Amino acid sequence: MTLPQGFRFLPGYFDRAQQAGLIDAVIRAAQIAPFFKPRMPRTGQPLSVDMTNFGPLGWVTDKEKGYRYEETHPETGAPWPDPPALLTQLWQEVSNYPAPFEACLVNHYSENAKMGLHIDWDEEATDAAVVSVSLGDKARFRLGGPTRKGKTHSLELSSGDVVVLGGESRRCYHGVDRIYRGTSTLVPMGGRLNLTMRRVTLPG
Numbered sequence: 770m771t772l773p774q775g776f777r778f779l780p781g782y783f784d785r786a787q788q789a790g791l792i793d794a795v796i797r798a799a800q801i802a803p804f805f806k807p808r809m810p811r812t813g814q815p816l817s818v819d820m821t822n823f824g825p826l827g828w829v830t831d832k833e834k835g836y837r838y839e840e841t842h843p844e845t846g847a848p849w850p851d852p853p854a855l856l857t858q859l860w861q862e863v864s865n866y867p868a869p870f871e872a873c874l875v876n877h878y879s880e881n882a883k884m885g886l887h888i889d890w891d892e893e894a895t896d897a898a899v900v901s902v903s904l905g906d907k908a909r910f911r912l913g914g915p916t917r918k919g920k921t922h923s924l925e926l927s928s929g930d931v932v933v934l935g936g937e938s939r940r941c942y943h944g945v946d947r948i949y950r951g952t953s954t955l956v957p958m959g960g961r962l963n964l965t966m967r968r969v970t971l972p973g
Contacts, residue, residue, distance in 0.1 A: 772922060775898070775936020776912065779863070782931040787855060788904055788955055794853040795875055795904075795962055798823060801850045802842045804877055810835035817882040823852035823873035826969050828891065836891045838872060838969050852966075859900065860966055863933050866897045868972035878908065878961040880950045886917055886942040889934070889967065897968035898935030904928050904964070905956035907949040913942040928953045 783791065804819040813832035822828060826838040827849045841848055852873050860870050876884070889899050903926040910932065913921040919942070926932070934943065948961050956962055 772912065773914065773936070773938040773941050775934070776938035776941075777863070777933035777935070778924060779931040779933070780927065781929050782859070783855070783902065783929040785929070785955075788929050791853060791855055791902065791964065792904055792955055792957075792962065794855075795821075795964075796957070798850040798875070801847060802827075802845065804875075805842070805844055808832050816884075818876040818878055818884065820877070821875045822849045823856070823875065823964075824849055824871055826872040828872055828874050828967070838891065856902070856964065856966060859902070859931065863931065864898045864900055864966075864968075865935065866894075866968060868894075868897075868968055870897075870900070870966040871969040872967050874963075874965040874967070876963045876965070877958070878906070878945065878948050878963065880948055880960060882945075882948060882960070884945040886911065886913060886921075886944040888940060888942055889965075890940075892967055892969045893971050894968040895939065898933050898939060899965060899967055901932050901934075901963055901965040903930045903932075904962040905953045906959070906961040907952040908945050908961050908963075909947040909949075911944050911946055912938070915940050915942070917942055928955055
């Protein structure tokens, strides 16, 4: 399968010390903005991941209001914590976008957690790349095309790897269908953390 234009895989982008620093930042952030269980629109079915956010905006979903971005945590009402400098630097280096990211989703995948094939399309700034960082246990990432039923390509993501979904790949289905338990000792609670940066509003 030919990978879509704009897709970039940057293995080992962060070294172990930088990965540990990012995980520490997540742990500190969770004291302000605790992980919560997002739920599907209409059905209220819980997602298998737990979630929190960095930045001025955070992505949330629930049965009543569905997918959206909010300035505050859905349970505490507090603003989301500021992102660590390493993420700001990463965005500047790889996004090729003239404005900073506004939301960084932090998903915690336990051993049996998955993320079904989907397209990130709740943003106004769909011309901006989505940039994500893998931390902790390895995961099998699946990248498809612009339709849900198209062929997919599998890629094993390790701690410290970065994926950029820009250009045509920004409109491609993708997901995570397996976590390889115990392949990393970095995340204190075990499992995998995925940090996904998005620009939400159009600049200016």
